[in-house]
Amino acid sequence: MINDKTKVNDNIQLIKFDDALEMVKKESDTVLAKSPLIIRGYTKHLMASRGKYIRAMSVIICAEDKNGLIHPNAVKIAAAIEILHLATLVHDDVIDNADLRRGDVTLQKKYGKRTAVICGDYLLCTALNLAGSISDKQDYLDLDMPDYMGKVCLGELNQHINNSNLNLSVYQYLKIISGKTAALFEASFHAGAIFSDCDKSECRKYKQLGYLVGMIFQLTDDCIDFEDTTESAKKPVQSDYEQGVITLPLIQALKNIKGFSEKAASSGISRAEINEAVSKAGGLNFTHMVVKKYYNKALKIINDIEVSDNKKEKLMTLLNKASRVN
Template sequence: MTNKDIKTKENIDNVKLIKYDDAIKLVKKEVDSVLSSSPRVIRGYTEHLMGSNGKFIRAISLIACAEDIDGLVHPNAIKFAASIELLHLATLVHDDIIDNANLRRGSVTLQKKYGKRTAVICGDYLLAVSLKLAASINNKEDYLELDMPDYITKICVGELSQHINNYNLDLSVYRYLKIISGKTAALFEASFYAGAVLCETDKVKINKYKELGRYIGMIFQLTDDCMDFETTEDVAKKPVQSDYEQGVVTLPLIYTFKNMLGFKEKARNKEVTRDDINKAVVKSGGLNYTHLLSKKYYNKALGLINELEITPSKKGRLIAILNKSFRVL
């Protein structure tokens, strides 16, 4: 849908477009409303999650992509963005169960406070309300098909692939990048795609947004991989120095196993400590390699942003999101 189309629709159907900053506030309000208005049996658990809402980077991405030449956003973007955030929250609840995590965004996790069984059900509930919210969009026929279930499939397959490869010391760089393209990047891709279909009809342009989202998702995960070695729990607001202990072999360590003679065998024989691993990923260049790969994705993403025919303010927002993913914290 072009900007001209949206303006025309506003005149015919009296659709009130929303300013960017107001749209972000409305997304947060929508998410809080869903969490606080859950059925009584689950409300106490979902209200607990309201205190650990993150930075809404995926929702912000969607709203930024949906912004028209006047800096306005179609109201359907609010529900799409809230749906994306609820889906993301569902994946985090399930991740915390898998990782046995006690802390998320500085707050006690649902599984730690209420137990794993309750957390599983709450995660499933969030997934269900996310899909319900996305399906409640009016005039869906006006948009290109946004296949939310397909993105959920990609996320699930990515998570399962990671689980299957837990403690796989022979995991290749290619295979690992394939895993995180589903586990993390797919939801960013969905966010950028959903925003694009609200303001574009040209498939080539929409695919550029989609690709941009995937690149930013890859950057986000690779930067997060490095954080596990480079920062503290107080700074990250979540467990660090824990990926390997959970069986997750990330890119810095994959590179180290490949390039540091004998280290993989020591790890296989359980002859390495966490301190040994931390020193090895620095000495082998594993962290540098991961940062360099992240920088390559950054440059590709920046190139795509420069190719988009968008306003300076929208370009600035997308670059800010890109820079945020590159630093994460």
């Protein structure tokens, strides 16, 4: 490993991309595996199903300097963001009463809701502790992790308050997902930009890019609820409305099909009726169109940022992963 690092001074060694990403996975796994004994069984259950590490990967890619090397502090922040994301998933599964996550039984299904909520809270604290363990903290004050965590929580609360709100507007919905999903992507891109030592103007571009990627990621996920199977998505699908979550494809149907909203409010609507209405109203086409708008804005930012061709290619990979472009 030492040969794959470039020495900067007596204390800090910059890291190559592949090594940095592997270190993030090891760091997050180590933190979970070394949890206090009382909670370790639960954190080990979570370790059994790894995600795609797309947020951690965002930090590492954005943290690359002009030589393609990464500061070790970026590894800790990336791991912290990954654990924070895991905490939100644990809480989401409790709220949604979900049985599956990443193809495995959820914590709340296996151990109960109370245990899952407390474990999620523990993970939030762990993420903050890990983020606070980086060296030279004064250099990274612009990255306000608690503020981003607050945005995620407020986004989730805003969604909960609007559960089963059949009059939810497009603007209101985009506001909800800008907190519950896009904020953590923005934090990831922002963190990486700070570690890459770019100027404030460039840093703002990375933040905006992260926000756009997060919006794309959530809107694409909304379409998955209608377009994928449980087996391919590795989580429950055809279930957002049943959990009270009103997403953009359904908003289009409620807004544009005469009498549909009234029927939903008075006697309820079946999944078959939802699918038919969304198809008739072009809800999925509309959502994909909004994704395309965000995609084009993100593409423009990537082309405006002064980075190497290699880093630009990696940023494009993130963008395409979020939008499920092959």
